[in-house]
Amino acid sequence: MSDDRPAPVLRAEGLMKTHHGEGAPARAVRGVDLCVRQGEFVAITGPSGAGKSTLLHLLGGLQRPDAGSIWLDGESTDTYGEARWAVERRKRIGIVFQFFNLVSNLSVADNVELPALLAGTSPKQARTEREALLAELGLTGKERSMPGELSGGEQQRVALARALVNHPPLLLADEPAGSLDSKGTREVMRLLSRFHQRGQTIVLVTHDARLASAADRVISFFDGRIADDAELDGGTTPPRRSGISGVLELKD
């Protein structure tokens, strides 16, 4: 590229995906171009059924597009097979899901260390990474617990530690607060913001506008297509006439 900026962490062009299930084929993703640069925090919002989760699955290689291409750090993934994507999901892409997807018969510590070990990290190093992350996420003392013994919010924090243990340049989050109460939602929001402030690139899919507002760019997804792509400036420019104070104003 002639552009002197570094290649985007993630780029997609012309992505298409149709689901063939029972009934009529569902066109979940209908021509999506997307570019995510290093350090960006992008939220993709839209009504349920708009295809946003499918889009995220395509970006993480969990599903393959019918058409279109994806580049990671400028490298085309067109030739990637299942195994290669699995490697990328260990090294370059961390993913958190709505239902945590922890391994239920492994302890919290093992859940977090496993991807590090699979990526070739030494056991000693994996342990150090795990300890640091669990401490950071307020889970010290839960190492020997099994996922089923934890609250939803705690399980999602373990999932976040697992996703980040190999320091992937890109974090994908699919409705990470979708099965949490509002306290858990705030917690996830606070943590994503914190990692983002340290430079983590994040792509978040959510229908929760509160969660989306933690991002600095919000893509509205409708019917398989990007309807709007907006940078949020909230907090850097003073609110205009009504804005925030209008929402909060207690009437005379």
Next chain:
Amino acid sequence: MRLPLLALLARGPAHGYELKQDLEQLLGSAYPQPNVGQIYVTLGRLEKSGLIEGEDVAQSSRPNKKVYHLTDAGREALRAWFEEPEDEPRVRDEFFMKLALAPQTGLAEQISLINQQRRQYLNTMRQLSKLAAAEDRDNRIAHLLIEGAMLHLQADLDWLERCQEELEELE
């Protein structure tokens, strides 16, 4: 601000500046800081209508300050306030009128209007998130106020989604 001031005075006599501080402490940074001039004006009106009474208190090195207390009529007004449920919030209808009238003017597109409005709400949502993060964690009242504003915005955003779904189907 009349009734909130009466409610603060139900606890005991206070002067204008104390009331301003009480309000700030109660509502935290979430609430647009009450203007002390506005508080004095409101107190003057409340006194005129007999809901409170002021008494000048001499201060050694400064001008007298006026300490207000609630009258029986004021207590009654407050009781009536608590007994009445409040009106439900209104749909922000100015935006809706734009949306409804845009097609026949040929001057704006409905989907662009929705996108523009969504950006506005999302930016406000972001400001609220920042406000919530900066607010003292223990101030439950302030957090509830912010959360209420966020839930209203969430509902407005959901409604924009509905508008967009419907209108795109028509295209």
